[in-house]
Amino acid sequence: MPDTLNPAPAVTADTLAAFSDAFNRHDAHALMEFMTDDCVFDAAGGNEVYGTRYVGKDAVRAAFEAVFKAFPDARWGHGRHFVTGDRGVSEWVFSGTHTQGFRIEAEGCDLFEFRDGLIAVKRAFRKDRPQQPA
Template identity: 80%
Template sequence: MTETLTKAPAVTADTLAAFSDAFNRHDADALMRFMTEDCIFDAAGGSEIHGARFTGRAAVKAAFEAVFRTFPDAHWGHGRHYVAGGRGVSEWVFTGTHAEGWRIEAEGCDLFEFRDGLIAVKRAFRKERPKQAA
């Protein structure tokens, strides 16, 4: 009997667009379906050289949910998505009102690494801007 091995579908620009759509819906469960079990998320801010790092689905999901609580109207607009082999980039403009009342509008991007048709690493980068009144 010959065993058929199925290869995971490659991540495409459309995959990254769907991932971005899940962010804009604030749907952490949907986001995690795009990511590996041992995924890594490096947030745009934090005290380490890579920002704040979250490892594993539970920690990454909690980090995403914290963003949605901190910026209840968070939105990543004007998305452009690119994939080259096992890596990808999403460019966007982040807008949101912080729970403390100030607004942000800043360009940013995510750098991705893929494995087995899923996102293994997401590194977020965002322009640093002064706080704006809401």
């Protein structure tokens, strides 16, 4: 039951900007501070209609850390964020060089659902561009 005397702070565009900053620092532990214990992350790629789904802080943290390992210079730039009610959007340009030697630069966005002042669901979408040599 929600605490009406001490409601959770609302997620704002500034919250999403801070979340994005943690991505650019490759700080998976800070990212988890923004997310619910039962959070869901739907990655941009995967075999399912929703991509690859990770559930819970441990699985989501591991997925984020795998991206940082695969793309040591990963960056989500040109961020634009907005929130309406219990939903939000972040737009960005992902750029990074994979450890296998190819480079990606593509527009993308995250669709968010919030609960109790935290991110409960993050769904990532990214343009599918041909890989470029590094």
